[in-house]
Amino acid sequence: PTVIPVAVAHGDGIGPEIMTATLRVLEAAGARIHPVPIRVGESVYREGHTSGFTPDTWGTLRGAGVLLKAPITTPQGGGYKSLNVTLRKTLGLYANVRPCRSYAPFVPTLHPQADVVIIRENEEDLYAGIEHRQTREVVQCLKLVTRQGCERIVRYAFEYARAHGRKKVTALSKNNIMKLTDGLFHDVFRDIGAQYPDLEQEHQIIDIGTARLATHPERYDVIVTLNLYGDIISDVAAEITGSVGLAGSANIGPTFAMFEAIHGSAPDIAGQNVANPGGLLQAAVMMLGHLGQHEVAECIQNAWLRTLEDGVHTPDIAGEHTAQSVGTREFADAVIA
Amino acid sequence: PTVIPVAVAHGDGIGPEIMTATLRVLEAAGARIHPVPIRVGESVYREGHTSGFTPDTWGTLRGAGVLLKAPITTPQGGGYKSLNVTLRKTLGLYANVRPCRSYAPFVPTLHPQADVVIIRENEEDLYAGIEHRQTREVVQCLKLVTRQGCERIVRYAFEYARAHGRKKVTALSKNNIMKLTDGLFHDVFRDIGAQYPDLEQEHQIIDIGTARLATHPERYDVIVTLNLYGDIISDVAAEITGSVGLAGSANIGPTFAMFEAIHGSAPDIAGQNVANPGGLLQAAVMMLGHLGQHEVAECIQNAWLRTLEDGVHTPDIAGEHTAQSVGTREFADAVIA
Numbered sequence A, B: 001p002t003v004i005p006v007a008v009a010h011g012d013g014i015g016p017e018i019m020t021a022t023l024r025v026l027e028a029a030g031a032r033i034h035p036v037p038i039r040v041g042e043s044v045y046r047e048g049h050t051s052g053f054t055p056d057t058w059g060t061l062r063g064a065g066v067l068l069k070a071p072i073t074t075p076q077g078g079g080y081k082s083l084n085v086t087l088r089k090t091l092g093l094y095a096n097v098r099p100c101r102s103y104a105p106f107v108p109t110l111h112p113q114a115d116v117v118i119i120r121e122n123e124e125d126l127y128a129g130i131e132h133r134q135t136r137e138v139v140q141c142l143k144l145v146t147r148q149g150c151e152r153i154v155r156y157a158f159e160y161a162r163a164h165g166r167k168k169v170t171a172l173s174k175n176n177i178m179k180l181t182d183g184l185f186h187d188v189f190r191d192i193g194a195q196y197p198d199l200e201q202e203h204q205i206i207d208i209g210t211a212r213l214a215t216h217p218e219r220y221d222v223i224v225t226l227n228l229y230g231d232i233i234s235d236v237a238a239e240i241t242g243s244v245g246l247a248g249s250a251n252i253g254p255t256f257a258m259f260e261a262i263h264g265s266a267p268d269i270a271g272q273n274v275a276n277p278g279g280l281l282q283a284a285v286m287m288l289g290h291l292g293q294h295e296v297a298e299c300i301q302n303a304w305l306r307t308l309e310d311g312v313h314t315p316d317i318a319g320e321h322t323a324q325s326v327g328t329r330e331f332a333d334a335v336i337a
C-alpha cells in the first residue's frame, strides 16, 4: 500500500507536544503516511519572515496535498495577518468541517445527546481581511459574500449530510438585518435545498439559533453557516458537548485539505506535558478518512474512545469520574496500548 | 407626584396581548405614567407607509422621551429596513442593556448561579445597514466602528457596573482577526478601563467567550461588546438562564430611552392568550427605574418574582414544577394579586 506524504506543522505553544503525541499514535496504528515537516509561526517570524512562512513552504504544501497542523500563534498587532486565515485562503479551503459530539458519561457534559457537525464557510465574510481606517476616528471592515461561495458551502453541507447518514441541515444567518449578504446565503440555501428533498431543512436567525444550540444541541444535526458565525458556534458546540480540547476539524478545498484542532496554542500551559492531544488526534482521524485509510482511522478512534472510557484523561478533562489523570505523553501511551 | 407621558407601541403578533397585560400591572402598582399610544409596524405598512412609521410618530416620541415597545414585525424582503434598528438609530440609543439572570428553582435552568448583564453597542457595526450589491454575484456589508462609539459604550458599561455594585467587566471581540475595527474596541476598553481600577477587567475572543458564557455563565458579571456579538450572546445568556421570554432590555441614548422585551413578535402563537408577558414586564421595571420610580419598580418586580415562586407560569415556562399553567391575562391577574 502506498505511503502518502503529509505536510506536518508542529506549531507553537502546546503544538509540538500534542503533535508528537499524535504522530506517535498514527505510527503505532500503522497509518500509511510520510510526515514532511514544514515550519510556520513564531520561529519563522523571529527569523524575519513577516508573513510567518518561509518561501519554500508553499511549494512543499502544494506537493503534499494534505497538511496536519498544530495550533500556531500569530503575533498581536496590526502588522500581522492571521496565519490560519492565510493558510485557508491561499490553499482555497472553503469548507471548515467541525464535528462536535458528547462522550458522556466518560467526559462530563450537561448535554449527553449532542452530536452536531458545524460546516462553516471558510474564505469569505469578515475574514476576507479587508479593513481600513477611514479617519483617525472611523474604521471599517468589509463583509464579503459571493453567490459562488454560498453555493459551494451549502452544497458541501447537503452532500456531507447525505454521505454521513445525517437527517437534517440547519442554516443560520442574520438575514433579517443583512438582507443582501446574509439574504443571499439564505436564498441559496433554500434554492439548493430543493435538490435534496430527502433531507429535512430549516433556517434560523443566528441569535436564537446559537442560543438553542447552547441549550438544546441534540435538536441539531448538520449546521451550515457563514465564516464568523461558524467560528462562534463551533466553540459553543464543542464546549457544551465537553471541551474545545476534544474537537478536530477539516478544512477542505478542491485540491488541498488541512486538518487541525479547533483550539489555540495555549502558551500558558506549553511545555508542561499537560495539554490534551485529543483535538489534534480527532483531526488526524478525519485526515486518515480523507486519505481513504478508513481502517486505521477507525482503529485510532476506537483506541481513543476506549482510553476515555477507561477514565484516563489529561488534567483539562480529569475530574471525579477519572481513574487516572495523566500527561500528554502518557495519554498517547494509553491510546497506543 | 408628576405623571410622566410614556409613548407606548403595542406592536405586532403577541405584542398587543403582552402590552395590555403589562400596562394593567403598571396601573395596579400605581406607576405614575401616562401611556401615549404610537402606531408602528404591520398596520402602518398596510396603510402604505413603507417606513413602518406614520409621519407624526417621531414628534410624539421626542415629546415623550421614553418608549415602552412591544415586539414589532418588519416584513421580509430587501425593501424594508428593520423597525427596531431604525428606532435605535434615529433616537440615538447607543447602549442596549440586557440583564439575564436565573430564577432557579422557580424557572428550570442548568445554570442556577447565572446573573449577567450584557451591554451591547447599539448603533454601529454591521447594523449600520450599509450593504450593496457589487455585481450580480458579489454583495458586501460594511462593518463600521468609531472611536466615539467605542468610548461611549465602554464608559457606559463601567459606569453601569459601578452604579449597580458589580465587580467585573468583560469585553468580547474578535480583535485577533479584525485588528482595526475590533482592535479599536479592544484598545478603547483597555484605555478607559485604566480609569476604573476598582473593577476587575478582562478581554476574551468572542468565540471562546460565547462558549464559556454558554457553559459557565456564573463566571461573568457585566459584559460589554459590539452590536452583532451582543445580539447573539444576549440570546444565549437569556436562554441558558431560563428563557428569552423572561428578559427585558433598555435602549439608552443621551435624550431618549426605549424599553422592550428581547424576544420577537411570535406570530405563530399570537391572539391565543398564551404569550409570556414577563420579558416586557421586566422592560417596564427597567423603565420605571430609569424614571426614578424605584418603589413602584421594586413592588412590581417582587410581585412578579412571587408569582414565579408560587409556580404560576404561562405555558412556555410551565412544567413539572408548576402549580398552575395560566394564560397571559391570568398571569397578569396573579402578579396584580
Ligand SMILES: CC(C)[C@H](C(=O)O)[C@@H](O)C(=O)O
Residues within 6 Å of the ligand: A082, A084, A085, A231, A262, B176, B177, B207
Ligand atoms: C485563530 C483564529 C484565526 C481562528 C478563527 O477565527 O477562525 C480560530 O478561532 C478557529 O476557529 O479556527
Ligand SMILES: CC(C)[C@H](C(=O)O)[C@@H](O)C(=O)O
Residues within 6 Å of the ligand: A177, A207, B082, B084, B085, B231, B262
Ligand atoms: C429583531 C432584530 C432587529 C433585533 C436585533 O437584531 O437587534 C433582535 O434580534 C434583538 O436582539 O433585539
